[in-house]
Structure formats: C-alpha cells, structure tokens
Amino acid sequence: MVIDFMYFKITPLRFIPCFISTLVLIVFINLSAIMISYDIYKQTNKQFSDIESQNKDIKYPQEFKHAETFHQKEAISISSPFGYKLNGIFMPNTITTNKTILFISGLPNARDIDLDYLEIYFRSGFNVLLIESQSHEDSGGNSISWGRLEKYDISQWVNWIKHRIPDGPIGIHGVALGAATALLHAELNENEKNVSFYIADSAYSDAESLFSFHIKQWLYSYIAEYKLPLLNNEFFSSIILHYVSYISYFYSHSTLQDTSPLHSVQHVTTPILYLHNENDKIVPSSMSFELQHATKGPSQLYLFPNSEHASALADNQQLYNTAIYHFLQSLKELN
Numbered sequence: 001m002v003i004d005f006m007y008f009k010i011t012p013l014r015f016i017p018c019f020i021s022t023l024v025l026i027v028f029i030n031l032s033a034i035m036i037s038y039d040i041y042k043q044t045n046k047q048f049s050d051i052e053s054q055n056k057d058i059k060y061p062q063e064f065k066h067a068e069t070f071h072q073k074e075a076i077s078i079s080s081p082f083g084y085k086l087n088g089i090f091m092p093n094t095i096t097t098n099k100t101i102l103f104i105s106g107l108p109n110a111r112d113i114d115l116d117y118l119e120i121y122f123r124s125g126f127n128v129l130l131i132e133s134q135s136h137e138d139s140g141g142n143s144i145s146w147g148r149l150e151k152y153d154i155s156q157w158v159n160w161i162k163h164r165i166p167d168g169p170i171g172i173h174g175v176a177l178g179a180a181t182a183l184l185h186a187e188l189n190e191n192e193k194n195v196s197f198y199i200a201d202s203a204y205s206d207a208e209s210l211f212s213f214h215i216k217q218w219l220y221s222y223i224a225e226y227k228l229p230l231l232n233n234e235f236f237s238s239i240i241l242h243y244v245s246y247i248s249y250f251y252s253h254s255t256l257q258d259t260s261p262l263h264s265v266q267h268v269t270t271p272i273l274y275l276h277n278e279n280d281k282i283v284p285s286s287m288s289f290e291l292q293h294a295t296k297g298p299s300q301l302y303l304f305p306n307s308e309h310a311s312a313l314a315d316n317q318q319l320y321n322t323a324i325y326h327f328l329q330s331l332k333e334l335n
Helices: 012-049 116-123 150-164 177-192 207-226 234-252 261-267 286-294 317-329
Strands: 074-079 085-091 100-104 127-132 170-175 197-201 272-277 299-304
Touching: 074 150, 085 150, 100 116, 100 150, 100 177, 116 127, 116 170, 116 317, 127 150, 150 170, 150 177, 170 177, 177 197, 177 261, 197 317, 207 234, 261 286, 272 286, 272 317, 286 299, 299 317
Parallel strands: 100 127, 100 170, 170 197, 197 272, 272 299
Antiparallel strands: 074 085, 085 127
C-alpha cells in the first residue's frame, strides 16, 4: 500500500517530526499521570499509616491506666502463610476467661494505639491479642496490600488463639485498614466459623472506591487552585484511578479491584458492628452505610457526630464504649 503524502499535504520529512512530537506528548502525558498517581497513592497510604497525627488529642500511655486490668504482656511471633514474620502481644485478663478479642490496629505501630480500646475488652471479660499487620512495625512484608494478603494472616492468628484457648469464642475488632481487613477475613470465616463477631471502625467499602474518593478530592483542590474546570469530570478521575491501580500492584502485587470488603460482606452471616465518624474526611461514613446495607447476616451501625477519622474513642469515649457493650450483650454466644 502506498501512502500519498502529498494528498494529505504532509511530506515524509514533515511526517517524521509530527510523529516524534506526538510520541513525546504521549510519553509526557503518561509520565505525568504516573507521577500524579504515585503521589496520590503515597498520600493515601500515609494517611492510613499516620492516624495518630489525625487525632492529636489522643494520648498513648506506656502502660494501662488501671494496672489491675492485666496480668502480663506476652510477645508472640508467628509465620505468615506468605513466609514473613508476624508479631503480636497477648494480654490475658485477670479474670480467667476463654473469650479473646483479636485487635487489628490501623497504625503502623500497633503498640501505640490508645489503650482505652483494649480496656473495653478487659472490662468485658476478654483476653486481648494485639497484632501488627504485615509491613507494620516489626512484622515482615514489603508493603500493605489493603487487606488482600492480610486477611490470610488473620486466619493464622485465629488458629493461634484456638490452639492457645480451645473452644473459646473469638471476636475481631479492626480500625481503618484493620477494619477493612477484618471484613475481608469475615468471608473466609464463613467456612469454619472460628470467629463469633466482628467490629469494624472506619472501614472502607472497597479500595477502588476509596482511591476514587481521594482522587476526586485531589482534582477538586487542584482545580480550585489553578482554575481548571476542564479537569472536573469523571474521565480524568478514571484515568488516574487506572494508574493508581498499577502503582498499587507495583507495591503490593494486587490491584485495587482485588480488595473489596463490600463484596465480602455480601456472603457474611457472622454478626458485625459498624462504627464510623460522621466528619470522616479520609473514609467517608457513607461507606459504612454501604457495607451494612450489603451485609448478609445481622449487623448494627453506630455513627459518632463531630468526629474525624478514627477519633471516636477520643471524642466520644462513653458513647463508643456503650455501642460496643450493647453489641456484645446482644450476642447469645457470649452470654
């Protein structure tokens, strides 16, 4: 086939520079999109790793407020099914009990959580296993995978509890990333029913929706600063989301589509308590509404007014405690 360049009024000598310019433009656009996507991914990752910076009023004491609420702290290490080490701290209740709560913090250092979380369970007659997820503190793993791999690590911890305290009821309480991981595990739990209940504080419905929300927030602020209304549409959001998914795969070997608590809870019959803050700007409270609506089994939702991301315990400690106590009392298996 012969192309008549004169017909298009483009000579071969002119065609080559046009082709190169177009190629350079395509490369530039893609590199720009990758840089923007990388920045959004890292910022969102950091927001989930720096929850303590969002809650400046929370104090992280080195010891429990009430020393009589625990006997001892035992450092635990187990192996992930993916080969890296996982660390945790087991704290038995002063009262002999076979009930245990597995607490999954959203913080990179699980030991730095507000210990009032744990006192709720000590006072309710639970032992506590506080775990560090992969890529958190001393646990292994290269990067968080937004729950895709972490849910299998949770199964390892549940097996450890069952070996330590056979036939005792087990509950899981997760915050932020820990809450999403708990809900993903809840689907795995449907086969063996080793876990009796879940409490999900500030969980996201799925990773793709979470990043879509943050991308739109980023576009909105960028548009406001540079007055670029052309960017204010779903087209640019979807393009950036596509690149963010590739960035996620580079770090965690999983795309955003691989992680969806919303899909998981559609198959879950184990009771779930959803907790969320109405002013959450990192994970919108509407996501907990979606999760509860999609949950197959019994569920409750409790919203806290005037609180930001994962700060309900600091702002509304009495309400937070009451919501958990009432939920625990509603579970026949525990009473």
